[in-house]
Amino acid sequence: MATGLALSGARMIVATDLDGDAREATVRQGVAISEAEVRGLYADRIAWIDVCDWSKRDGRVVSRRQERLGALVLEDRHWDAPPEAVAMAALDGVRTLGLPWSAASRRLRARARLARCEGWPAVEDADLLASAEDWLLPHLAGVKTEADLRRFDLVPALQGRLGWDRLAEMDRLVPGSFETPLGRKIPIDYDGEVPSIDVRLQEMFGVTVHPVTGVERRPVRITLLSPARAPVQVTTDLPRFWATSYADVRKDMRGAYPRHPWPEDPTRAEPTLRAKPRGT
Known part of the structure; x- marks a missing residue:
């Protein structure tokens, strides 16, 4: 509303002179009109x-x-x-x-x-x-x-x-999850570039076929965990891990977790989450 224009209190006006764009126009000249007049003029x-x-x-x-x-x-x-x-x-x-x-x-x-x-x-x-x-x-x-x-x-x-x-x-x-040999279902994480799971190493004893997923049968990335659930190895080829790196991992784990089983041949061992009783 232009300064000095006595229409600021009117509910409706007919603007006869505008300055500016349609959204921010300044009313330069206009006349007040009542709602009754609007209804009478434009009833139809x-x-x-x-x-x-x-x-x-x-x-x-x-x-x-x-x-x-x-x-x-x-x-x-x-x-x-x-x-x-x-x-x-x-x-x-x-x-x-x-x-x-x-x-x-x-x-x-x-x-x-x-x-x-x-x-x-x-x-x-x-x-x-x-x-x-x-x-x-x-x-x-x-x-x-x-x-x-x-x-x-x-x-x-x-x-x-x-x-x-x-x-x-x-x-x-x-699949939404991987079922371990013990029957536990571990959700597969598909958010990253490679589908992945985290699982206790000893729970995978006896598994000789690496899990795959997708139309292209991509290998799932497995992070193998210690009994304390710390990562000890990441692999996309579990049979190869058993045949190569496992021997070194076994040496370290036997010293750190002596109450847990660390068989020489993990492919023939029973999967487990248990430790030996103390004193045995």
């Missing part, structure tokens, strides 16, 4: 509109019922938007803030990348966001705020995108 162009959008400012879904003349809001009321409208607005929030990845959903995506064959859906962010209305929207019921999105679990939605047949194929080709 005034309409009620339901609005349900993602508000970047508020970080939430905002739903309003507004009486408007074009972009001019004459009346603004709260509106209980239907769930499908709220979900669509929440989807705009996802597009604004990005997909809410967690450790579990990142692991699932990494496995899908390794298992992916011709015809599998893409799982990169750009592809997922481009098709989010198809696979993500049905899962956004009840999501209304940025905090809701941060807590949102992508895993069920990603599983639905892949489908049960592909999930079964992925479990076969790119």
